Amino acid sequence: MEDKVVLITGAGQRLGAAAAAMLMDAGCHVLIHVRSSVAEANAIVDAATARNGSVCGTVLTADLTKDDQVDALISDVKNHPLVEANGLFGLVHNASFYSQGDFETIPLETYRSLNRLHMEAPYHLTQSLLPEMERAGGSVVAIVDTSWGRAWEGLAHYTSSKAGLRQLMLNLAGELSGRIRVNCLAPGAIMAADWEAEHFARVLEKVPLGRSGEAKDIANGVQFLLTHGSITGNVLHVDGGWTLNE
Numbered sequence: 222m223e224d225k226v227v228l229i230t231g232a233g234q235r236l237g238a239a240a241a242a243m244l245m246d247a248g249c250h251v252l253i254h255v256r257s258s259v260a261e262a263n264a265i266v267d268a269a270t271a272r273n274g275s276v277c278g279t280v281l282t283a284d285l286t287k288d289d290q291v292d293a294l295i296s297d298v299k300n301h302p303l304v305e306a307n308g309l310f311g312l313v314h315n316a317s318f319y320s321q322g323d324f325e326t327i328p329l330e331t332y333r334s335l336n337r338l339h340m341e342a343p344y345h346l347t348q349s350l351l352p353e354m355e356r357a358g359g360s361v362v363a364i365v366d367t368s369w370g371r372a373w374e375g376l377a378h379y380t381s382s383k384a385g386l387r388q389l390m391l392n393l394a395g396e397l398s399g400r401i402r403v404n405c406l407a408p409g410a411i412m413a414a415d416w417e418a419e420h421f422a423r424v425l426e427k428v429p430l431g432r433s434g435e436a437k438d439i440a441n442g443v444q445f446l447l448t449h450g451s452i453t454g455n456v457l458h459v460d461g462g463w464t465l466n467e
């Protein structure tokens with residue numbers, strides 16, 4: 222994957238950071254987008270640079286719920302010298318915000334913010350960076366989840382915005398076929414949020430493999446979808462078979 226440039230949103234920590242590290246070790250230059258995890262992202266780039274002997278990442282910041290900051294991020298990506306030279310091989314929509322609450326108590330503004338983060342920003346980034354992706358023979362991977370068609374307690378605001386992202390990507394896979402590939406990756410319960418340890422343990426009891434996966438499994442899935450040139454319009458479940466038992 223030498224000379225390939227990949228943008229991953231929300232990649233300063235957790236699953237996005239694991240994907241960034243794996244792709245940097247595979248020879249990519251990764252544009253690591255963060256909202257606030259600047260120090261963590263710099264540490265990932267420094268560690269990968271030390272392992273690989275050359276600078277293999279750039280940290281870019283933006284709040285993806287703010288149009289002006291998404292615009293600035295798009296300019297930063299387009300004007301990056303490696304993107305100008307090689308185009309954009311991968312765009313990974315990973316940034317997310319996961320919270321739970323009674324439906325009656327979640328403010329409309331929280332819902333709007335999630336829709337901006339999960340749907341509008343991916344729409345805007347994909348639309349604006351399409352020429353760069355076409356130039357690189359590139360593709361999009363959106364990180365969704367396994368909630369599609371199911372009711373998750375206290376998560377309607379989250380699951381519906383992820384469903385929108387999934388549908389946006391599948392529609393674009395058809396609409397943009399022959400120009401770029403577009404796929405989704407649906408993790409199972411991989412890395413618990415602070416508030417969901419108990420729920421997480423209950424989920425893992427239902428997973429056929431007895432484990433849902435690790436951050437590196439998600440990273441492997443992202444790399445697989447970015448590099449397999451005949452796969453488009455797919456939703457790759459990396460969930461230990463969890464969806465079989467729901």
Ligand SMILES: NC(=O)c1ccc[n+]([C@@H]2O[C@H](COP(=O)([O-])OP(=O)(O)OC[C@H]3O[C@@H](n4cnc5c(N)ncnc54)[C@H](OP(=O)(O)O)[C@@H]3O)[C@@H](O)[C@H]2O)c1
Pocket residue numbers: 230231232233234235236237254255256257258259283284285286314315316317318319338364365366367407408409410411412413414
């Ligand atoms: N963890 C799991 O087991 C699991 C299961 C199913 C699906 N997923 C999906 O997999 C992806 C990665 O999961 P994760 O748990 O690693 O994600 P996460 O920690 O919940 O979020 C990833 C990053 O999103 C960024 N972000 C949040 N709000 C933002 C905003 N307004 N603007 C820009 N960036 C923002 C944050 O960046 P900063 O830290 O820089 O602020 C955060 O580090 C997500 O799309 C998630 O929905 C995860």
